[in-house]
Amino acid sequence: MAKKQKIFKPKARVPRGFRDRLGAELISEREMLARISAVYEAHGFDPLETPALEYTDALGKFLPDVDRPNEGVFSLTDDDDQWMSLRYDLTAPLARFVAENYDGLPKPFRRYQVGPVWRNEKPGPGRFRQFTQCDADTVGAPAPYADAEMCMLFADVIEAAGISTDDFFIRVSNRKIVDGLFEKIALDGEADAQTRLTVMRSMDKFDRLGAEGVALLLGPGRKDASGDFTDGAGLDDQRIETVLSFLASGPESSKRDTLDVIAEILGDTKSGEVGLDELIGIKASAPDFETRPILFDCSVIRGLEYYTGPVFEAELTFEAKDDKGRPVQFGSVGGGGRYDGLVKRFKGVEVPAVGISVGISRLLTALEYKQEAAPAAQGPVVVLALEKDRMATYQTMAAELRNAGVRAEVYLGGSNFAKQLKYADKRAAPVAVIQGEDERTKGEITIKDLVLGAALSKNIEDNKEWREDQPAQFTAPRSGLVDAVKKTLARHG
RNA sequence: GCCGCCUUAGCUCAGUAGGUUAGAGCGCUUGAUUGUGGAUCAAGAGGUCCCCCGUUCGAACCGGGGAGGCGGUACCA
Numbered sequence A: 001m002a003k004k005q006k007i008f009k010p011k012a013r014v015p016r017g018f019r020d021r022l023g024a025e026l027i028s029e030r031e032m033l034a035r036i037s038a039v040y041e042a043h044g045f046d047p048l049e050t051p052a053l054e055y056t057d058a059l060g061k062f063l064p065d066v067d068r069p070n071e072g073v074f075s076l077t078d079d080d081d082q083w084m085s086l087r088y089d090l091t092a093p094l095a096r097f098v099a100e101n102y103d104g105l106p107k108p109f110r111r112y113q114v115g116p117v118w119r120n121e122k123p124g125p126g127r128f129r130q131f132t133q134c135d136a137d138t139v140g141a142p143a144p145y146a147d148a149e150m151c152m153l154f155a156d157v158i159e160a161a162g163i164s165t166d167d168f169f170i171r172v173s174n175r176k177i178v179d180g181l182f183e184k185i186a187l188d189g190e191a192d193a194q195t196r197l198t199v200m201r202s203m204d205k206f207d208r209l210g211a212e213g214v215a216l217l218l219g220p221g222r223k224d225a226s227g228d229f230t231d232g233a234g235l236d237d238q239r240i241e242t243v244l245s246f247l248a249s250g251p252e253s254s255k256r257d258t259l260d261v262i263a264e265i266l267g268d269t270k271s272g273e274v275g276l277d278e279l280i281g282i283k284a285s286a287p288d289f290e291t292r293p294i295l296f297d298c299s300v301i302r303g304l305e306y307y308t309g310p311v312f313e314a315e316l317t318f319e320a321k322d323d324k325g326r327p328v329q330f331g332s333v334g335g336g337g338r339y340d341g342l343v344k345r346f347k348g349v350e351v352p353a354v355g356i357s358v359g360i361s362r363l364l365t366a367l368e369y370k371q372e373a374a375p376a377a378q379g380p381v382v383v384l385a386l387e388k389d390r391m392a393t394y395q396t397m398a399a400e401l402r403n404a405g406v407r408a409e410v411y412l413g414g415s416n417f418a419k420q421l422k423y424a425d426k427r428a429a430p431v432a433v434i435q436g437e438d439e440r441t442k443g444e445i446t447i448k449d450l451v452l453g454a455a456l457s458k459n460i461e462d463n464k465e466w467r468e469d470q471p472a473q474f475t476a477p478r479s480g481l482v483d484a485v486k487k488t489l490a491r492h493g
Numbered sequence B: 001g002c003c004g005c006c007u008u009a010g011c012u013c014a015g016u017a018g019g020u021u022a023g024a025g026c027g028c029u030u031g032a033u034u035g036u037g038g039a040u041c042a043a044g045a046g047g048u049c050c051c052c053c054g055u056u057c058g059a060a061c062c063g064g065g066g067a068g069g070c071g072g073u074a075c076c077a
Helices: A023-042 A091-100 A145-161 A175-184 A190-204 A206-218 A237-247 A258-266 A270-285 A360-370 A388-403 A417-426 A437-442 A450-457 A463-469 A478-491
Strands: A053-055 A075-077 A083-086 A109-118 A130-139 A168-174 A221-223 A229-231 A294-296 A310-316 A332-338 A353-359 A381-383 A408-410 A431-434 A444-449 A473-477
Touching: A023 A109, A023 A130, A023 A145, A023 A360, A053 A091, A091 A109, A091 A130, A091 A353, A130 A145, A130 A360, A145 A168, A145 A270, A145 A294, A145 A310, A145 A332, A145 A353, A145 A360, A168 A175, A168 A270, A175 A190, A175 A237, A175 A258, A175 A270, A190 A206, A190 A237, A206 A221, A206 A237, A237 A258, A258 A270, A258 A294, A270 A310, A310 A353, A332 A360, A353 A360, A381 A388, A381 A417, A388 A408, A388 A478, A417 A431, A417 A450, A431 A478, A437 A444, A444 A450, A444 A478, A473 A478
Parallel strands: A168 A294, A381 A408, A381 A431
Antiparallel strands: A053 A083, A075 A083, A109 A130, A130 A353, A168 A310, A221 A229, A310 A332, A332 A353, A431 A444, A444 A473
């Protein structure tokens, strides 16, 4: 067989875990970001932008023993052999920025930041390798006042994003009361660090696996549905019992005040007491705390590494079904907390900081499910181009509409009448402006209401009728273009 | 990372127990219905049957390896 000369033809494909996004989705994201940013700015946070790449050592993601960055971050070497990585969150770049510009910044320093972050992980449903975060942080303010503000801000921001206060709440805990728990079960020794990690990871799964699953993970280990086995922490029954009662102290399972329950379990431990005081402080410095969608819940763990005090998590509570009818759990759409050690890596001095991070992509997905059958985004008014030598007049019409604040474009594709309407249809144009020879000689235009037409067409079988009646269009004098279009648009909101 | 399932047209999927030209529906393109979206009708384009290696006279189909997708699990700043 004669070999065919193969011309290399790359396969057109988006990289795994990444997405192309278009039109309506981008617009609603932009609007959501604008609403969130407005809330941040109203609270006095200044915008900050930092680059996508940071030196890897600044991100703190070198593996401890190998001279290579953590696998979870996308990394490359600069031409001077220094490792750089795409940022995996907005907090590490903030710490770098604050350390680098420490002396010139007002303290406390309050900034918000919006942008994409990248994680080199296995993508999953609703989980991508590039996604947008929207953070606000206060650097240089000790607990608990800034923490209280962050809780309230968090709730305001999620609400501003478009989630009603019945559909989410901010769960608040404190890393220090977890330390108190470790004291209580005598796991606070130097040698128990590894076990503590395992215990926290298990606790973090409380909402997903429930008490039984967590009990297994705390004890002998657990075999999951795929047959994979996860090693347990190896605690004895009594300690497991203590941990579970701690987790179950949350508001769902207890009629009593969560803080009272925690105090009963941990009150006699040093860290527990400090942690509790901070939570009480948050409650005391937030006005109308009880009426806000904020509650204390000890099963909130968040990241294992850098949080040092209060931790927050925004959780959506409404249920939705995916396109195959299966229930979708949205879970966390943002998190945050106090991290007093982050700037210390650069400066040596401890700089207290607290912040929140809102996951825009997840919120958007959730909102899509929430507004089932969301009204499709409306396209531009399309001015048809029927007479090729009259393009200038069509452009004039479009410009008139734009000047009147109406999104409008001229059809530029060079096809016939039917194709042009088909194009307008596909663009979700609400209105087509038509001026062919007939209208022109009479000094008129035809306004076609495409939304109404689509509705009427459902009841029409016969093509002749469909074509001749044209109930969805009317003529107007050329000079009345803007008024006629606006009037038609107003019919459909 | 680990376990399981899957991969045939743009999409959803048939199909042949290995045999020449691989199919459907939807979508797309073009045209008809005198200058009108839908419906109808006619024609058309579009496939290395995921990739590589092997077995075979012959592989989209069988075997091995790989990649990608889905689901679970682990990790998660």
